[in-house]
Amino acid sequence: MTPAASHDEPTTLSYEQAGVAYDLIDPLKVAAQRAAAATGAHLGSHGFSEVAASRGESAYVVDVGPFYLASIVECLGSKALVADEMHRLTGKSYYADIAQDTIAMAINDLITVGATPLVVQAYWAAGGSEWFADAGRAQALVAGWKRACDTCKVAWGGGETPALAGIVADGRIDLAAACTGIVNPKSRLSLGDALGPGDAIVLLASSGIHANGLSLARKLVERLPQGYLTPIAPGLSYGEALLAPTVLYSPVTEALHAAGITPRYCANITGHGWRKLLRHPAAHTYRITRVPEVTPVLKFLQQHARQDDREAYGTFNMGAGFALFVNARDAERTVEVARAQGIAALVAGHVEAGLKRLLIEPLGIEFGDDALQLR
């Protein structure tokens, strides 16, 4: 199937073309980060202190004495729009999977700092009370949310289910999750202080696109004559494949702790794809010598969006949903622990002294220090 070839769309489809203008959002982010940093000192009035190195990381960490407290809020993004369109086309509800995606966005970020997720709060803002009238869809959302909490052994504390006519679009729902956890014992903190040359990079398999890159994936549908129903493998449509739920990685990080392995750093590979491997602020070279298999939907996306490897690996997870940076002697055992949790993994490379850059050798790709600006 190469439906794009029959269309008059010869150009590469980039993330900016898909409608997300980072240059408009980023100045606000910078102002917000600056203002937020100035509030950290308030913790002193309560006898506590922030862990300053967590600013710019995936979760915010506070030293509350006997352990660290970590917290986060994360948004699903636009994946629900794919679920809505697939429901229209097939009659199936995908909201149980969408619920897992939403929780994964929060949990997979929270665990990067070494935290055990304890409580998840649901934020389900609908475009109107009518959203909740579809009982099947609403029950799927509830069931999937609970299932994901069960997988992660986290308590669902409660949440908000507002009807926001005029703010959330008619018939849509804005899904997000807040998560609180603790780093306990404190030695589990994995903000990268100990990260250094010789450490191994272990990549955990993704299930597909997860919940990042969906704006582009939705844009691509316009190029496909059969749209979301375009088969990408026997019996698997593009839409179904996109909706494979995001892998929840906290069972792996908890099992690693039980096995006595403390990652030195972690990166949740979401927006900006593999460029997230450059997340830590220190200057190291990350050399990738083996890449995981690319899930069919991402292969299909790369092909039809006409992205070269550099653009694809800089946008999508390309088969690797989470990166663990571990002491080299723990690398193989880390892979085994992940596999025992049912998640494929491989020792993909290592950290070297050198300029800050990511080398993906099997593909001849290099990303420099300027490839990821998150702070």
Added chain:
Amino acid sequence: MTPAASHDEPTTLSYEQAGVAYDLIDPLKVAAQRAAAATGAHLGSHGFSEVAASRGESAYVVDVGPFYLASIVECLGSKALVADEMHRLTGKSYYADIAQDTIAMAINDLITVGATPLVVQAYWAAGGSEWFADAGRAQALVAGWKRACDTCKVAWGGGETPALAGIVADGRIDLAAACTGIVNPKSRLSLGDALGPGDAIVLLASSGIHANGLSLARKLVERLPQGYLTPIAPGLSYGEALLAPTVLYSPVTEALHAAGITPRYCANITGHGWRKLLRHPAAHTYRITRVPEVTPVLKFLQQHARQDDREAYGTFNMGAGFALFVNARDAERTVEVARAQGIAALVAGHVEAGLKRLLIEPLGIEFGDDALQLR
């Protein structure tokens, strides 16, 4: 000014008429609460336990050993629509105040359980990247968010600023806040175990409508010939008055702790108005003998929505934004502590043995056990 009299709108405006259909939302809420409750046991696998009595309260509480952990996510609701319309009419940005409202929704709920708020996470989901192009508005949101964090001595940990075209309505923003805190020492827990006959009810003043009842307040605009610009007092328009930011009550609860006063129970008076005084599940009679002054905007709303006192007090905060249930001997000192924080307060009544009901004697209103169904 009685503009409604010149209109052909003789009927009372209730909350359901204003577009929020609770009967559609509630079945989902019940299913979600049941599923959520079943996840509490997961905390045992981490060596912790939930405080079951916090289910159904305003914040979820976990016993993590040396102290309790409390967390919550809360939505602003539709108040931003008033800010947008007032910006169109006056050219002023109200987003600094809107930021305070959003944080107040989370903080004022979190403190009801006796928690000290420590970290706030921002959830700012815009209808598109363009929202952030209005630098003045975006900077006001940042400045107001920081100001509210400063008032509450809470650390702004970070957050999400997604651009959600197709999910959030064009030109709008969906604002929410997640908050994490601790109950420390554990004796500060105020879930109402000790609440009983003889306890005093202290009401803290509101600044206006706060962020509950806005759907109705917006609906009412259709009945006002000058709309949001209708004067409700010399130099004060209806729109300006609606946008008075919600009072942040955590400085009072922290000052009470410093003064050695531990409330036995607290109720954040938001949706369902004074019916929230019936929040605690135990059977007590709550007798109100003095009511606070009603802020002009709420008086105006009641008059023009043609609500009787029962409907108004069952919908709006009517001058009382937060209720503290304290040992009677601490009542006057509680009022003094609140006033020292710049917040008006009064000893409004007391708890009695008897059927579960709320008696607002000065107005001849009674709400029974069936008036508030939150669990």
